[in-house]
Amino acid sequence: MKVIRGLLGLAAVFSLLAVSGHAVAKDRVTILYDAFSDNKAVTKDWGFSALVEHDGKRILFDTGNNPETLEHNVKALSVDLTKLDFVVISHRHSDHAAGLRYLLKVNPTVPIYVPSEASGMFGGRFPAAFFRAAPSLPAKMRYFDGIYPEGLPSGKVFDGGNFILVEKLTEVSPGIYLVATVSNYPGTLELHELALALKTPLGLTIVVGCSHTGIEEILQAASAVDPHVHFLAGGFHLITMPEPEIDRIVDNLKNKWKLEKVAAGHCTGEPAFLRLQKAFGDDYLYAGAGTRIEIP
DSSP states (O other): OHHHHHHHHHHHHHHHHHHHTOSOOOOEEEEEEOSOOSOTTSOOOSSOEEEEEETTEEEEEOOOSOHHHHHHHHHHTTOOTTSOSEEEOOOSOHHHHTTHHHHHHHOTTSEEEEEOOTTOTEEEEEOGGGGOOOTTSOGGGSGGGGOOOTTEEEEESSSSOEEEEEOSOEEEETTEEEEEEEOOSTTSTTOEEEEEEEEETTEEEEEESOOTTOHHHHHHHHTTTOSOEEEEEEEOOOTTSOHHHHHHHHHIIIIISOOOEEEEEGGGOHHHHHHHHHHHGGGBOOOOTTOEEEOO
C-alpha cells in the first residue's frame, strides 16, 4: 500500500509540474520581431528575431533591427533572454543583428554563433595570402613592411560578446545544425549566412533569417543533414523578385523540395505570402510578430 501511495504521489507531482508549466516545453518557434503582426502587445519593425525551443534547448535566432524594440517585444511576450543555450546571428545586416546591444546587456556571456567572414562585423581573420606579395617594392610601400601576420584579426563592431565563427556545416548540439552558405547574387555578393536546421522524426525544421544566399541553395546545403525538410520558417527573400520567379520558387518549394509546412515572414514579401498561402493551404502557418508556432 505504501508503494502504491508513493507512486500516486509521484504522479501527482508530475501532474503539478505539467500544470505549472515546469515540464519540458513543447518544441516551438516564437516570432519576436517582424514588420507584421496581429498581436497588439508587440511593436512592429523591419527586421527578424525568433526564439526557437527544441529538444530542451532555447535558441535565439537573430536579434532584430532595434535594441529597444527587441527589449519591448521580449518583455511583452514574457521571454527571458537570460535563459538561452546559445544565439545564432544569420548574417551581418543590422535588421538581424542590431538587437545584440540589448542581448549583450542582459546575457553578456551567452555563446553567439556567427558567419565567418574575413572582414566581418563579428571579428574574423585575413589569411596572409590575402596581401599578394610584391617583393620588389620597398618595405615602406608594402603592407606590414612585407612581414605579413598569419591570420590578421579583423575588428568587431560589438563590445564583448562570446562570438563563435562558423564557416561550414556544423552540428552545435545533437541534432541541431548550422548550415553555412555564401551569396552569389548581385547586391549581396559574397555575404555569408547561417540557417538553423533541427532534426525531427518528420524531417528537418529549418529557420532562416533573410536567405540572401537563395532559399533553394540553403535547402540544398541542408540536404547534407537530411534531404527531407518538413517545416521551413523565416525570411525567404522573395520581396524584390519578379512575380514569375516567385511563382517558380513557390512551385519548387511545394513540388521539388516537398516541403510540408511553411511559416514565412520578414523579407519573403507580400506577393510571396499570397502565393505560398494558396500553394500550401492549411499548411501555411501565420508567422507575424508575437506568434508562437509549435514545431510540427
